[in-house]
Amino acid sequence: MDSPWLVTAALVFGVILGAGAFAIVLLAARRGQRAADVISISVPDGVDQVLDALESAGVVVDPSNNVVKASPGAMAFGLVWNGALVHPELTALVDRVRRNGDPITEELTIARGPFGDASIHLFVRVARLGARYVMLLAEDRTESHRLDEVRRDFVANVSHELKTPIGAISLLAEALVSASKEPEQVKRFAKRLSKESERLAGITQEIIELSRLQATDALAKAEIVDIDQVVASAVDQNHVAADARRITLASGGDRHAEVYGNQSLLIVALHNLISNAIQYSPDRSRVGIGVSDRDGVVEIAVTDQGVGIPEDELDRVFERFFRSDPARSRNTGGSGLGLAIVKHAIQNHGGDIRVWSQPGNGSTFTVRLPSAAASTQKARA
Numbered sequence: 001m002d003s004p005w006l007v008t009a010a011l012v013f014g015v016i017l018g019a020g021a022f023a024i025v026l027l028a029a030r031r032g033q034r035a036a037d038v039i040s041i042s043v044p045d046g047v048d049q050v051l052d053a054l055e056s057a058g059v060v061v062d063p064s065n066n067v068v069k070a071s072p073g074a075m076a077f078g079l080v081w082n083g084a085l086v087h088p089e090l091t092a093l094v095d096r097v098r099r100n101g102d103p104i105t106e107e108l109t110i111a112r113g114p115f116g117d118a119s120i121h122l123f124v125r126v127a128r129l130g131a132r133y134v135m136l137l138a139e140d141r142t143e144s145h146r147l148d149e150v151r152r153d154f155v156a157n158v159s160h161e162l163k164t165p166i167g168a169i170s171l172l173a174e175a176l177v178s179a180s181k182e183p184e185q186v187k188r189f190a191k192r193l194s195k196e197s198e199r200l201a202g203i204t205q206e207i208i209e210l211s212r213l214q215a216t217d218a219l220a221k222a223e224i225v226d227i228d229q230v231v232a233s234a235v236d237q238n239h240v241a242a243d244a245r246r247i248t249l250a251s252g253g254d255r256h257a258e259v260y261g262n263q264s265l266l267i268v269a270l271h272n273l274i275s276n277a278i279q280y281s282p283d284r285s286r287v288g289i290g291v292s293d294r295d296g297v298v299e300i301a302v303t304d305q306g307v308g309i310p311e312d313e314l315d316r317v318f319e320r321f322f323r324s325d326p327a328r329s330r331n332t333g334g335s336g337l338g339l340a341i342v343k344h345a346i347q348n349h350g351g352d353i354r355v356w357s358q359p360g361n362g363s364t365f366t367v368r369l370p371s372a373a374a375s376t377q378k379a380r381a
């Protein structure tokens with residue numbers, strides 16, 4: 001090859017090589033810059049402190065949707081995981097704000113954290129923060145939503161529960177009219193009529209009791225309550241039902257225990273526990289009511305040898321209108337409100353109630369209340 005050609009070829013090759021190397025260096029520099037942007041945690045002045053002080057959830061994301069700052073609340077709600085927003089619903093809101101520029105306010109129901117299927121209800125506001133960032137603020141509305149649901153369920157349940165005996169009463173009344181010439185039939189229908197109306201009266205009474213309980217605070221006008229008297233009255237009220245089934249009611253344990261609260265509420269609570277123990281027990285069995293007063297805690301346990309409660313229903317028996325076996329419970333006249341009333345009454349006294357049960361082996365409901373003696377000693381100390 002001629003030497004001028006050789007020189008030109010070498011020159012061209014050199015230029016191409018140089019340009020390639022330059023392009024590679026430039027690209028690397030750009031990528032480096034982008035990487036630096038992604039991990040940069042510099043957000044506008046003051047935002048850091050505001051997020052740290054924020055009780056609710058607050059998150060700042062950069063243009064690549066990396067979380068550059070999150071309030072403790074956002075971590076607690078499980079909104080952020082591995083430096084990114086967990087929920088695609090929230091990421092979609094952020095993207096929308098970045099595209100349109102306008103702030104968004106929305107209510108969302110999203111999964112609680114990256115695992116499990118519980119959900120939380122959030123009131124979310126998303127807006128731009130300067131030219132680069134987007135800020136997301138979320139307020140937890142789960143509790144108020146739950147309360148709304150409970151109220152709606154309660155109204156629906158009450159109307160459903162009342163509809164059944166009311167329907168039965170109107171059918172029986174019609175049957176009475178058409179059987180007016182047959183005295184035996186009239187007697188039978190009239191008997192069932194009075195049973196259904198008793199049931200209706202019972203449910204109405206329990207609904208009123210439960211609403212009253214929810215509105216009152218047993219400790220607002222608390223008096224010293226003698227637990228011996230509470231047990232004696234509750235046992236007394238159940239004697240007729242127990243005798244009819246030859247069930248023995250045996251009470252015992254520590255005497256003279258005292259708590260602060262409302263005597264009639266505590267009698268209602270214990271009455272319901274004993275009445276359940278009788279209802280769900282076989283004839284000629286035994287129901288025990290034991291009191292213990294130790295270490296500042298008064299414990300009242302009601303034990304039966306009855307049918308028991310399946311394990312998966314143990315948590316639910318305190319819900320309003322919950323009945324383990326609706327058909328069986330309806331035969332015994334139950335409304336499913338008894339234990340909800342007990343739970344409210346006991347919680348109103350600053351106590352709690354627990355249940356142990358095994359199908360076939362009976363159940364024990366244990367109420368725990370703060371002892372009045374311990375409170376007085378504490379006050380004196």
Ligand code: ADP
Nearest residue numbers: 276277280317323324329334335336337338339
């Ligand atoms: P109910 O009016 O149906 O008795 P409760 O609220 O008192 O309503 O009780 C709810 C459910 O819990 C009952 O339907 C019954 O299935 C179950 N249960 C309550 N107490 C007992 C018990 N001592 N033994 C077995 N099951 C019980």
